[in-house]
Amino acid sequence: MTRHTNSKYYLKALKNILKKSHGSEQVITSIAVKLRLKFAVMGFDDTLLLGSPSDSFQSFPLILDEITYGTLLASGEDGNLLANMIMVFVEKEIEKKKIGNEVLGLYREINMIYDFSERISEKIDAKSIAEMALGEASQIINSTHGLFLIYEPEKNKVVELASFGQNPDREENIDKLNFLLKELISRGTSAIVPYDKIENNPALNHLRTIMYSPLKVKHRTLGMVILGHSEQKEFTAAELKLLTTISLQSAGALETAYLYQKGLQEAKEREEAIRSIHEVSQKFVPHEFIKFLGKDKLTEVSLGDLVEKEVTVLFADIRDFTTISEFLTPEDNFLFINSFNKRMGPIVRENGGFIMQYLGDGFMALFPDGSQTALRASVEMQASLRLYNEERITKNGFTVKLGIGMQNGNLIMGITGDIERLDAAIISDTVNTASRIEGLAKHYGSSILLTDNCKNNLTNPEEFDFRYLGPVQVKGKQKPIDVYECINGDNAELLKHKLQTLSTFEEGMNLYFTREFAMAAVTFQQIVKKEKTDNAAKLFLNRSAHMITQEIDDDWRGIASISTK
Amino acid sequence: MGQKLLIVDDEAHIRMLIEQTLEDLEDEGVELLFAENGEEALNLIQQEEPNLVFLDVMMPKMNGMEVCHKVKKELKLSQVYIILLTAKGQEVDRQKGLDMGADRYMTKPFDPDEMLSIAEEILKM
Secondary structure, eight states: OOHHHHHHHHHHHHHHHTSGGGSHHHHHHHHHHHTTOOEEEEETTOOEEEEOOOTTOEEEEEEETTEEEEEEEESSTTHHHHHHHHHHHHHHHHHHHHHHHHHHHHHHHHHHHHHHHHHHTTOOSHHHHHHHHHHHHHHHSOOSEEEEEEEETTTTEEEEEEEESOOTTHHHHHHHTHHHHHHHHHHTOOEEEOHHHHHTOTTTTTOSEEEEEEEEETTEEEEEEEEEESSSOOOOHHHHHHHHHHHHHHHHHHHHHHHHHHHHHHHHHHHHHHHHHHHHHHHHSOHHHHHHTTOSSGGGOOTTOEEEEEEEEEEEEETTHHHHHTTSOHHHHHHHHHHHHHHHHHHHHHTTOEEEEEOSSEEEEEETTOHHHHHHHHHHHHHHHHHHHHHHHHTTOOOOOEEEEEEEEEEEEEEEEOSSOEEEEEEOHHHHHHHHHHHHHHHHTOSEEEEHHHHHTOSOGGGSOEEEEEEEEOTTOSSOEEEEEEGGGSOHHHHHHHHHTHHHHHHHHHHHHTTOHHHHHHHHHHHHHHOTTOHHHHHHHHHHHHHHTSOOOTTOOOOEEOOOO | OOOEEEEEOSOHHHHHHHHHHTHHHHHTTOEEEEESSHHHHHHHHHHHOOSEEEEESSOSSSOHHHHHHIIIIISOOTTSEEEEEEETTOTTHHHHHHHTTOSEEEEESOOHHHHHHHHHHHTTO
């Protein structure tokens, strides 16, 4: 500060103490009264600050550090006491100001660090932390070069995360001095490097001053921050203190970032594990089933959850598989069933259905969209199986037949069991009936058999061709059920035959139900003659022939009572 | 008439800091006034009608919010510009302070340069 600014500065302190709010003015005035003095206080620039001056007053200079900043004018010798008192007050005020200035300086620093730590704690990747730390350091510490280094334990190497300042050899130097840097990092101390060490080191002698500070978290050191200046003198202790503070904040942020990344990775792995469990569990309990319960995930369902819905229940069964399987090893058995299911599963799903349960040599599937989709799937499954059989024949394998039966109705789907073991269950008479119809398909030798319920549910029945097979008394059911054979699942030859004889068959059935058994038998005979594998025709031929010799009750309505399955 | 600026904070070092920060304003003829609590602040505001008040929120006796409410809503001294000061992390008070009629809001630790320039802007210097 120049002399002039100093005197202004002191004058300001004088003005301050003479303010009413300061309290000094009252003390000065009351003492002047005691001393019977009249007085006035003037600034060095002759401004009147207090009292009223008079030409008769004596003058007492107000001085600090040999600088006169004002004058006390008083009516007597004792004015010097008053002047001394004022000078003490001013000196104290100046001291207060100095402390205030220092505190403000510290406060600025705190504010800067606070702000920095707040900003850096938002960073979650190491590189941007390094960049921000160097950016901050270069702003508050006059420096031309900076380096943010990190020790990577996996590589046992010190590497650069960020830097500033021109040095074409930087990378090479980090490599060359890696051992030394590692050593410095493991020591975990901060220092200003003495000039002779810089001067004699070719990697450093583009700089005139260097200081470094560790990136310390608790007892571990993650790396270090180095600052340098290519022209200027030595760094000061205060600058090292600032660098240390920045390093500490950065190390904390780095640690948090590492933990965050680790946490993120772990969360990802957990999520992946949950997802795969979810995926696997979905294969055991169909997702559609859970969806029906109004839930999204298997983990959300609980005991007692249930929903009622109208669906088509389909049973599919590999015919005579128990006989076939006797000739197979358990492993071959399993392999065959799997390759069979692998073909059928997708067809069910593609038609909007899902497999509710695998039953060893068959399965139960549900079709929420109704029998049109279920029947379409059945026809496709039969076609797919024919291809599979052809494939197997070329490999000298055995072939199989598939029987399908279906029924439509309300179904209660829910979660049953106890708290330890839960299972997806469906409770419905519809399931029992569907299973019986599948059994009946075997009896009639049909590839696809459905109830009238199911047929009535079709949205586009013209897509398929049917033969009416009459009413059947199903075990466990009070009323007989009308059943139909869908012939579109049969092989091309059989389908052609059945289509050609469709009206003949219908005629035969009419004759049968009107008790014209002899005529019926002749009609069915015509059909069977054309195709020996037409099982239903064969069956009704036998039934008609049998009935010819029977006594018929008046209430006979041709209801077949089948006890199989 | 010279302008008046009131600094209200129960912590002596904060008052000192703000005084130090705004010291240059005195050269422009602005009178700096101080109060240690809400009651004292309210009295000074009524007496002196300062142009600008830096008002700490957390204070014994009457807190900054109450002072602000009394000045703006009861005494209707709308010409007294009030800047509420609160600790960082208590920004939830922000809306409450503005609802109480505060003109502006600053968090502590404050940036001294920012505080000075805001004061200069409000006092139109």
